[in-house]
Amino acid sequence: MTIATADLFDERGDELDSLGIQLQDIGGRVAFDGSIRTVRCFRDNALVKATLATPGRGGVLVIDGGGSLDSALVGDLIAGSAVENRWSGILVYGAIRDREAIGRLDLGVKALGSNPRKSAKDGVGDLDVPVRIGGVVFTPGKHVWADADGVLVER
Secondary structure: OOOOHHHHHHHHHHHEEEOOOOOEEOOOOOOEEEEEEEEEOOOEOHHHHHHHOOOOOOOEEEEEOOOOOOOEEEOHHHHHHHHHOOOOEEEEEEEEOOHHHHHOOOOEEEEEEEOOOOOEOOOOOEEOOOEEEOOEEEOOOOEEEEEOOEEEEEO
């Protein structure tokens, strides 16, 4: 990412939404951006795993886990797959696990927190649908920017 979110908001604020929810920086890359893909799921990460195993083309996967911290939607193996498939980052409105290992990866990962418990693998959820997190709509194909200051989303 070549521009800080604060500077980007100063330049293009009317075109952007700012996520008010404070996600933790967990990945080895703090600043990242890319085209949005989405998964909506609750305590089931099968769609997350399948999506991050596809070519990311520098995109960002936004996961709406309903804010649940009861089980992890991303672990080190899934995050490693994202790196191999050239994803720029992952935003998780929920929990991850293996935070130390994920912190060593060249991948942006922001999440509410962590929990060592695995999630289900039934494939329940929605792929590439608009998701609303904290009043901000993440629309597949739009752009998202993230850094230490927060997350900006193209309207």
